[in-house]
Amino acid sequence: xxxxxxxxxxxxxxSPAKLAVFIGGAFVAAEFLGASPxxxxxxxxxxxxxxxAGSKT
Amino acid sequence: LSPLVLxxxxxxxxxxxxxxxxxxxxxxxxxxxHHHVLTNQQINVSVVVTRSTPGPAGLYVVSVGYFVAGVxxxxxxxxxxxxPAFAAVGLLRFLGRxxxxxxxxxxxxxxxLASAGLLWVDALPLGRQxxxxxxxxxxxxxxxxxxxxxxxxxxxxILGSAALYITxxxxxxxxxx
Numbered sequence: 001x002x003x004x005x006x007x008x009x010x011x012x013x014x015s016p017a018k019l020a021v022f023i024g025g026a027f028v029a030a031e032f033l034g035a036s037p038x039x040x041x042x043x044x045x046x047x048x049x050x051x052x053a054g055s056k057t
Numbered sequence: 058l059s060p061l062v063l064x065x066x067x068x069x070x071x072x073x074x075x076x077x078x079x080x081x082x083x084x085x086x087x088x089x090x091h092h093h094v095l096t097n098q099q100i101n102v103s104v105v106v107t108r109s110t111p112g113p114a115g116l117y118v119v120s121v122g123y124f125v126a127g128v129x130x131x132x133x134x135x136x137x138x139x140x141p142a143f144a145a146v147g148l149l150r151f152l153g154r155x156x157x158x159x160x161x162x163x164x165x166x167x168x169x170l171a172s173a174g175l176l177w178v179d180a181l182p183l184g185r186q187x188x189x190x191x192x193x194x195x196x197x198x199x200x201x202x203x204x205x206x207x208x209x210x211x212x213x214x215i216l217g218s219a220a221l222y223i224t225x226x227x228x229x230x231x232x233x234x
Binding site for chain 2: 019025026030043044051052
């Protein structure tokens with residue numbers, strides 16, 4: 001329920017590629033690679049800086 | 058855990074995420090998996106208490122603090138919840154309009170989306186513990202669908218789920234309440 005609520009505001013503003021990369025990437029990194037949540041968030045922040053909001057992809 | 062150490066753990070979780078319940082994965086890793094001072098069921102209870110009462114979603118850290126260290130833990134949770142908010146006021150004053158820069162909003166968007174992915178990792182064990190019969194699985198699917206497709210408040214989903222379960226129990230679809 002919380003996962004759905006977090007994504008809902010970004011459903012239309014973020015591109016499908018961004019949704020797939022950040023949600024799927026975080027899931028895979030934590031579930032299958034055993035990455036710590038904090039590390040995943042830091043990497044996501046760096047990737048978000050390099051991939052600004054409003055870009056076409 | 059002393060209240061001060063608990064406060065630092067909770068602060069780490071609340072200050073590295075940008076949405077109320079998004080701090081669950083960090084807290085789960087620290088307090089459930091590493092320190093073993095909290096259980097997944099207690100996290101579930103904290104979230105349900107927060108989502109079915111007035112106030113911000115992030116208030117659940119107060120319940121988490123209470124489960125770990127009683128009243129002092131609850132105070133530590135409350136302090137950890139408000140510290141990032143006070144820090145943000147100062148940061149926004151310093152950053153000003155730069156906070157609306159596409160790169161800044163890109164960082165926030167990326168962290169929130171990654172938090173959602175992390176939450177689903179935590180939702181698997183939490184769900185396995187909570188969904189113990191087919192009726193609960195149906196309630197889970199209906200609740201998620203309602204939230205995803207309609208602008209419905211989570212409190213109505215919780216109340217609707219409770220009503221569905223009570224109805225199912227009253228017609229003996231599930232064993233007692």
